Amino acid sequence: MTLGPRANVSGELAKPPFFLYGNVVNITKDAWSEISGFLSGVRPEFINSQLFSALMRREGYLHNLPTERRHVVVPKSPMTIEDAVPSTRHYWPTWDTRKHIGSVTSEVAGIEQLCEMLGKTIKDSRGLLSEEKRAQILHQCKMANLIWIGQDRLGPLQPNQMERILGYPSNHTNLFGLNPPDRIAAMKYAFQTDTIAYLLSVLKDIYPDGLRVLSIYSGVGGAEIALHRLGIPLKCVVSVEESDVNRKILKRWWAKTEQSGVLRQLNGIWKLKTDALEDLFKEFGGFDLVVGGNYSSYRGGTTVNATMGMDSSKYFEYVRVLQRVRSMQHFYK
Structure with missing residues (x-):
């Protein structure tokens, strides 16, 4: 190698x-x-x-x-997002070709609203999501490290999932009083x-x-x-x-x-x-x-x-x- x-x-x-x-x-x-x-x-x-x-x-x-x-x-350590978060494979659409995350992002402002907005966009398309909309959603997913947590539902990577990707023990950063964004x-x-x-x-x-x-x-x-x-x-x-x-x-x-x-x-x-x-x-x-x-x-x-x-x-x-x-x-x- x-x-x-x-x-x-x-x-x-x-x-x-x-x-x-x-x-x-x-x-x-x-x-x-x-x-x-x-x-x-x-x-x-x-x-x-x-x-x-x-x-x-x-x-x-x-x-x-x-x-x-x-x-x-x-x-x-897991070699793909799917390896790190096996449950996501049930909801991952074929048009989302991501296998890896591109960074360890800790930005949390407005993340819930973003996930809700993207989910609404997907549902409103009734299975006919345009190439342009797909590209926009993928861009947001890459920027915020969003993964599929349900049918047409997105959510941020959780600390234990990030630990797995980075090769750390489970709950390595789970200190009392430390919230998920701080752990990330x-x-x-x-x-x-x-x-x-x-x-x-x-x-x-x-x-x-x-x-x-x-x-x-x-x-x-x-x-x-x-x-x-x-x-x-x-x-x-x-x-x-x-x-x-x-x-x-x-x-x-x-x-x-x-x-x-x-x-x-x-x-x-x-x-x-x-x-x-x-x-x-x-x-x-x-x-x-x-x-x-x-x-x-x-x-x-x-x-x-x-x-x-x-x-x-x-x-x-x-x-x-x-x-x-x-x-x-x-x-x-």
Whole structure:
């Protein structure tokens, strides 16, 4: 399976600690060149998550991981919407050719009214829906992630269905007091775990006894869950995540899966100054993997740099910490 260009990594850059920064936001080629330049010129590897799931999303990864002997994680996540939501097949019209969702949308304003309006349009057509009307309905379905929940009835994807598509455990985001729109919002920039697991799968043979992970902008724990699904023990995870909701989600997953390692949670990357990193190195002996992704709040908000299309300041903080970790690693071998 050829998914993208081989990472241009060699020499010292190819040595541990390994790093991976995943961006699931659609940014320009120039923006990729700019962020690549801050990470030793490593070229991004692009993957479409539809190769692994029912989500069709172009993702880019900057990493120094080996590319040989990758493998998919099993069991696999659903590959189509119908696989993820089997009940919908009874109502899905033949003219709706969608197999994948195109994004993780958290927009809820007016969604009930939209579904009612579309349903009325279909019923009023009495089975004679024009090509133009079909195209309009499909456009709305794609934009709002609507699926067929009854005869001529549409509704939004529910959080547990989105979790299934993204490769997370059932009810992973189901915290007390968190409503469905907020649960979807928490997953807006989350990793699709089958996709990132494919890249991380090479670590299983390299670290059979487990990994020490520094996870920056952990979100709802996509990288941690991917490693767990691969069967790689987590010796320790130092997780940096500002969202209190996301931290609670990860902490609850850690307890539910009875991880034997240590979970250390920090509520801001500003806490990772040199002295704090030195203390972590003394405690854990260093890190084997520094993983990071798009920064966001649990509401799905992100600070966007107009020229880069993503939160560049948070990315630069990731690079700062990574460079410091790699330079310190030589003293803790």
